[in-house]
Structure formats: structure tokens, C-alpha cells
Amino acid sequence: MKDTKGEETSAAPTPRLARVHRREQILATATPIFAQAGLAGTSLDDIATAAGVSRMILYxxxxxxxxxxxxxLKRAAGHLAQAVGDEVTEDTVQELVGWASADPDAFRLLFHQAAREPRFRSDIDKLREDMAQAVFRSLAETIDDRIWAKWAAQLSLTVTVEAIMTWLDIGRPQPARAATRIGRAVRAVLQSAQDD
Structure with missing residues (x-):
């Protein structure tokens, strides 16, 4: 690109965005970087460069x-809540797989990378506990023993998250069938918690 004097310039200036849009652009840029490299492995310069802004803009x-x-993390958790809602239904696994497929970096950031960050581990533990409580409320109607219902709630959440993570890691094969297969694994956990 050439400037008004006909001299080469390195890049076009970053267009001015409204504050809320710039913030969203930075967060959208930062999420995959944090998801891949983690907090310690990422610098503000990495994010500023990828977002096409200066460090001063970041600050x-x-x-x-x-x-x-x-x-x-908060943005990713908000997107998760929009995708799956507050209640656990038969469609929850499908919705979670759909969200993870559409935004794998946010899924990885929440359920893989952030759990490794000591300063943010409690936030992720709280998120998972809230999700497990939602599953427990749903299961309490069908599993009489509260201890086994709690076990099933926590284990089914772990199975779901790890199954989706593995599915993402191996390249997202057969997206239309992934939720069905993951759902089968979750149903096996729930059936094992039922009274004999």
C-alpha cells in the first residue's frame, strides 16, 4: 500500500470502532490465543498484534x-449460558456439542486451559459446580438416592465435557452424530445410578 506521497506503508491503520465493538474484537482475538497458549504463554503484545491494535488500546x-x-472467561461463560440455558433437558448435550463445534476455542478456554491456571481455577470450579447442580436438579426427579444422583450429575458432566474435548481434539468427526454418541455415554452413567 502507498501513502499520499507514493511511498510504501506497512499496513492500513486500524479502523476506529465504538468502545464496545473494539472490546469485543479484542476478546474474540484473545480467546483462541489464550485457549492455545494459556495465560503464561501469551503476552499482551501477542494479542495486540493479532487484534491489529496497540498495547495502549488494550490498556x-x-x-x-x-x-x-x-x-x-466471562465472555465464554456467557456464550455457554446462551447456548445451553439454565435447565438441563434431553437437548442439553446437543446444545453443548453445537456450541463447542461453533466456538471450540471458547470451549477449550473454559474447560481445559482455565482449569490449569491457579488464579482462575476457582472460577472454573464454580462454573462446573453450577452446571453439576443444574444436572442434579434434573436427576433428583428420577434418581431416588440423592447421593447417587449427585454422583451421576458430576460424572455425567465430566463425561460430557471430556467427550466433547476429545471429539474436538480428533477433528470433530461426524458432527451430526457426535451429540448422539456422547448422549449414549451420558445415558449409561445415568442408568448406572438408577436403583437396581
Whole structure:
């Protein structure tokens, strides 16, 4: 690209975006970087370069790298909540697989990378506990023994998350059938918690 004097320039200036749009652009850029490299393996320069903004612009939106990471987690959790809702139904596995397929970096950030970050582990543990509680409320109607219902709730969540993570890692084969297969594994957990 040439400037007004006909001299080569390195790149077009980053267009001005409204504050909310710039913040979203930065978070959308940061999520896959954090999901792949983790907090320690990512610098603000990495994110600024990928987002096409200066470090100063980053600091206008986020006080620190930790603040940016926290915001990326919150954004991913918000997208998760939009995708699956508050109640556990027969469609929940399908919705979770659909969201993970559409936004694998956010899924990996929440359920893989953030759990490895000591400063953010409690946030992810709380998210998983809230999800397990939603599953438990659903199971309490069909599994009489509360201890086994709690066991089934936590294990079915773990099976679902790990099955989706593995499915993503191996290249997302047969997306239309993935939820059905993962659902079968979850049903096996639930059946094992039923009274004999």
C-alpha cells in the first residue's frame, strides 16, 4: 500500500470502532490465543498484534493481562449460558456439542486451559459446580438416592465435557452424530445410578 506521497506503508491503520465493538474484537482475538497458549504463554503484545491494535488500546479496555483473561472467561461463560440455558433437558448435550463445534476455542478456554491456571481455577470450579447442580436438579426427579444422583450429575458432566474435548481434539468427526454418541455415554452413567 502507498501513502499520499507514493511511498510504501506497512499496513492500513486500524479502523476506529465504538468502545464496545473494539472490546469485543479484542476478546474474540484473545480467546483462541489464550485457549492455545494459556495465560503464561501469551503476552499482551501477542494479542495486540493479532487484534491489529496497540498495547495502549488494550490498556484502555483492560487493566492487565489477568483482567483480559478474566473477561475472556466471562465472555465464554456467557456464550455457554446462551447456548445451553439454565435447565438441563434431553437437548442439553446437543446444545453443548453445537456450541463447542461453533466456538471450540471458547470451549477449550473454559474447560481445559482455565482449569490449569491457579488464579482462575476457582472460577472454573464454580462454573462446573453450577452446571453439576443444574444436572442434579434434573436427576433428583428420577434418581431416588440423592447421593447417587449427585454422583451421576458430576460424572455425567465430566463425561460430557471430556467427550466433547476429545471429539474436538480428533477433528470433530461426524458432527451430526457426535451429540448422539456422547448422549449414549451420558445415558449409561445415568442408568448406572438408577436403583437396581
Amino acid at each position: 484502555r479496555h483492560f487493566a492487565s493481562k489477568d483482567d483480559l483473561y478474566q473477561a475472556a
